[in-house]
Amino acid sequence: MTNKDLAELIFPNLEHDVEYYEAKYPNRNLESGCEVTRFAPSPTGYMHLGGFFQALIDFNIAKNSNGVFYLRNEDTDQKREVSDAVKLIMDTLKHYDIVPDEYEFEGNIVGEYGPYIQSERKEIYHAYIKRLIEIGRAYPCFCTKEELDDMRKNQESRKKRTGYYGVYSKCRNLSVDEQIKRIKEGIPYVIRFKSNGDFDKKIIFEDLVKGRLSLSENDIDDVIMKSDNMLPTYHFAHVVDDHLMHTTCVVRGEEWLPSVTKHIEMFNAFGFKPPKYIHTPLIVKKEGETVRKISKRKDPEASMSYYEENGYPTLAVIEALMTIINSNYEEWHTANPDKSFIEFKYSPKKMSSSGALFDLEKLNNISKDIISKMSKEELLDKSLTWAKVYDKELVDLIEKDKDYYMNIINIERVQKKPRKDYTTYADIKNYIWYMYDELFFDKDKDYQWQNIIDKEEIISVLDLYFDKYYDVNDDKDTWFNKMKEACEETGYCANMKEYKLNPDNYKGSIADFSMIIRVALTTKSMTPDLYEIMNLLGLDRIKKRIDILR
Ligand code: GLU
Numbered sequence: 096m097t098n099k100d101l102a103e104l105i106f107p108n109l110e111h112d113v114e115y116y117e118a119k120y121p122n123r124n125l126e127s128g129c130e131v132t133r134f135a136p137s138p139t140g141y142m143h144l145g146g147f148f149q150a151l152i153d154f155n156i157a158k159n160s161n162g163v164f165y166l167r168n169e170d171t172d173q174k175r176e177v178s179d180a181v182k183l184i185m186d187t188l189k190h191y192d193i194v195p196d197e198y199e200f201e202g203n204i205v206g207e208y209g210p211y212i213q214s215e216r217k218e219i220y221h222a223y224i225k226r227l228i229e230i231g232r233a234y235p236c237f238c239t240k241e242e243l244d245d246m247r248k249n250q251e252s253r254k255k256r257t258g259y260y261g262v263y264s265k266c267r268n269l270s271v272d273e274q275i276k277r278i279k280e281g282i283p284y285v286i287r288f289k290s291n292g293d294f295d296k297k298i299i300f301e302d303l304v305k306g307r308l309s310l311s312e313n314d315i316d317d318v319i320m321k322s323d324n325m326l327p328t329y330h331f332a333h334v335v336d337d338h339l340m341h342t343t344c345v346v347r348g349e350e351w352l353p354s355v356t357k358h359i360e361m362f363n364a365f366g367f368k369p370p371k372y373i374h375t376p377l378i379v380k381k382e383g384e385t386v387r388k389i390s391k392r393k394d395p396e397a398s399m400s401y402y403e404e405n406g407y408p409t410l411a412v413i414e415a416l417m418t419i420i421n422s423n424y425e426e427w428h429t430a431n432p433d434k435s436f437i438e439f440k441y442s443p444k445k446m447s448s449s450g451a452l453f454d455l456e457k458l459n460n461i462s463k464d465i466i467s468k469m470s471k472e473e474l475l476d477k478s479l480t481w482a483k484v485y486d487k488e489l490v491d492l493i494e495k496d497k498d499y500y501m502n503i504i505n506i507e508r509v510q511k512k513p514r515k516d517y518t519t520y521a522d523i524k525n526y527i528w529y530m531y532d533e534l535f536f537d538k539d540k541d542y543q544w545q546n547i548i549d550k551e552e553i554i555s556v557l558d559l560y561f562d563k564y565y566d567v568n569d570d571k572d573t574w575f576n577k578m579k580e581a582c583e584e585t586g587y588c589a590n591m592k593e594y595k596l597n598p599d600n601y602k603g604s605i606a607d608f609s610m611i612i613r614v615a616l617t618t619k620s621m622t623p624d625l626y627e628i629m630n631l632l633g634l635d636r637i638k639k640r641i642d643i644l645r
Contacts, residue, residue: 096271102228104275105235105286106221113226116219120208120339129162131343134188134195135336137169138180142187142399144389144453145348145378148416152346152375154193155420155441162343165197167336168212171326177214187399191409208340213332220327223335223365224286224320232291232364233319235274235284236266258315259287260294267316286320288331292360300355303344303373303443313356330354334361342370349374373443378419379450389453396455406481406520408469411462418461419451459518466520467513471501478504481520489524492531502631503530506623514623529617530628532636536643543620546607550644556585556611557641565637567630574626582608616640 111119123131132153136146157164166188170177178201185200197206199215210216227233238246242265250257267289269277278284292312300308319331327335337345352374362369378389380396389397396402402412417424417436422445424436431438466474475497482489493500504523507514516526528534547553564577579589587608588594588601598604613625616637622628629637 096275098231098271099229101235101271101274101278102225104278105228106225109222109225110218111222113222116222116339120341123163123208123341125162128160129343130156130160131163131165131341132157132346133165133167133337133340133342135167135169135333135347136184137172138177138184140180140183141391142183143391144397144399144416145375147187147191147399148378148420148451149346149348149375150188150193151413151416152373152420152441155437155439156344156346157196158437159440163196165206165208165340166195166199166211167340168199169329169332170212170214171321171329171332177212181212187403190403191413213336214326216332216336217326219339220320220332220335221325224327224331227288227319227364228286230364232289233286234267234269234289234316235278236264236287236316236318237277237282237284238265256294260290260314260316264316283322285318285322287316288319288357288361288364290314290316290357290360292356298356298359300359302352302355303371304376304446305349305352305374305448310356313360315357317357319361330357331361334358334365334367337370338362338365338367344371344373346373346375349376373446376447376449376451378453380453380455386450386452388450396453404485404521406478406485406522407458407462408465408477408520411458411465414461414465415453415458418457419447419453421445422447463515463518466517467508467515471505471508474504475501478520478523485521486524492524492533499530499631500527502627503527506627506631516623529619530631532639535618535640540618542614542618544614545610545620546603547611552602553611553615554641554644556581556587556608557615557644559585560612561634561637561641565629565634567634571626574629578609579605615644 123129125131134146134150134153136142154164156162166184168177168181168184170180181200185198188194197208197211199205199209199211204210224233236259238259243259246259246263247257249255250263264287266274266287290313292314294311294314296312297309298312300310302308317330318328320327333345336342355372355374359369379386380389380394391397413436414428417428417439421439421441423442424439427439428434428436469477475493479490479493482493504517504527517523528538544553547556560578560581564581565574566577569577582589582605585608586602587605588597588603589605591604591606594601594604609625610620612629613622614620616625616628616632632640
């Protein structure tokens with residue numbers, strides 16, 4: 096009996112062989128220099144910031160080189176319902192406009208190199224595993240879980256490297272006849288790769304981020320096909336898929352770095368050219384004095400849903416990540432404020448190889464800046480889209496009168512240094528609620544009176560000013576002059592210098608005077624431009640606000 100017989104016994108009557116797939120997925124028709132990248136998440140129903148970070152690098156590399164960025168769903172650990180999880184991934188990528196050129200979604204395959212969902216590629220993997228068995232580079236292993244546990248314990252107690260290698264690889268040297276016999280007896284088995292490596296020898300591996308590394312050759316006979324569902328393990332699927340899909344550059348988390356020698360050995364076993372690799376650092380955060388990994392369990396911001404729910408502009412999240420993807424991004428962005436992040440040329444050399452520090456405070460600043468530069472129409476549009484999912488009350492307020500909403504959010508926006516109140520779309524209502532009567536009169540109000548707190552004084556100032564001076568048709572200068580006149584008439588000082596010299600001659604300054612009006616109309620001691628607020632409210636609504644103080 097030969098390896099060929101063994102291969103045929105394990106994979107009888109496969110419809111296609113390796114040559115068929117090699118011909119079916121020929122080299123991509125791309126010019127040299129075009130990079131093919133992929134985002135290859137396991138559809139777990141959770142989209143981690145670190146995954147999106149990688150997708151952004153993939154996207155940038157592909158777009159910058161006129162290459163291809165594709166999405167491959169790695170669902171060989173089929174423990175969950177995959178379709179919803181794939182939807183979450185696609186929706187997130189679409190939300191950020193990081194749309195793959197090739198993907199598989201809701202039964203549709205876009206691209207010539209699919210299927211792009213691993214569980215649908217079983218026959219392809221089988222053809223390649225079959226070939227490895229035929230050439231003596233893979234074999235069935237019948238070790239039970241108990242045997243493997245004992246082996247590991249034995250290795251640990253004797254301070255040996257753990258794993259299925261050398262003298263520990265019990266099934267490696269079984270004769271083909273024995274292998275066939277056991278399979279025919281129905282003994283369960285997995286398929287292992289037969290490594291030719293020598294752990295005492297080094298290979299030089301060049302990671303684009305981490306540089307040249309000297310790593311021990313792989314000598315572990317890893318499982319490449321599991322017994323229960325006959326699906327491949329990550330290591331094998333990576334080799335076959337990235338080969339057949341012609342990935343030129345693999346961007347993946349640094350937790351895969353220790354496995355890279357296995358992958359290279361497998362590529363070599365087939366005679367395939369391995370891709371370039373970028374092993375990305377962990378995303379870390381500061382907590383007090385310590386820096387730690389952003390964790391799914393502890394940090395809500397580890398999930399991409401956090402940013403959507405909280406109403407961050409997509410660009411803010413992208414920009415914040417770009418600043419930790421490359422140390423020179425901010426400088427580039429400042430020099431090229433109108434260019435899209437896509438035009439920035441990512442350089443693996445300028446990526447931290449130890450940990451990428453993500454800072455929410457920084458994201459907030461970026462976000463404020465981006466929102467402050469949006470036109471009122473854009474901010475209306477984006478905040479309404481957000482509110483439709485997350486804040487029904489805001490939708491009602493906006494839709495009741497879109498112009499009114501735009502006028503409010505536009506106060507102090509169209510100027511050289513636009514006001515930066517809003518960090519997120521979710522934040523807007525906290526800043527503008529008092530401009531809506533339904534919220535203003537409905538709330539328990541916490542008036543932030545400052546120096547002047549006497550009710551009668553407050554009311555008399557308000558009455559005088561609004562009865563005698565305020566006119567909605569006044570331009571800003573006239574409005575301000577009248578404010579000063581009213582200020583003097585009520586015993587406040589319109590001139591700050593004079594007030595500072597003789598404070599006892601006055602009830603207060605113009606600042607105190609206008610504070611009375613500001614707080615009466617909004618409850619807040621800090622608001623955007625009062626002139627605009629008054630004009631948007633109009634005298635009738637202002638009067639009602641004064642009346643409730645009586
Ligand atoms: N499915 C693997 C993961 O989610 C992908 C690693 C890779 O990009 O190759 O970690």
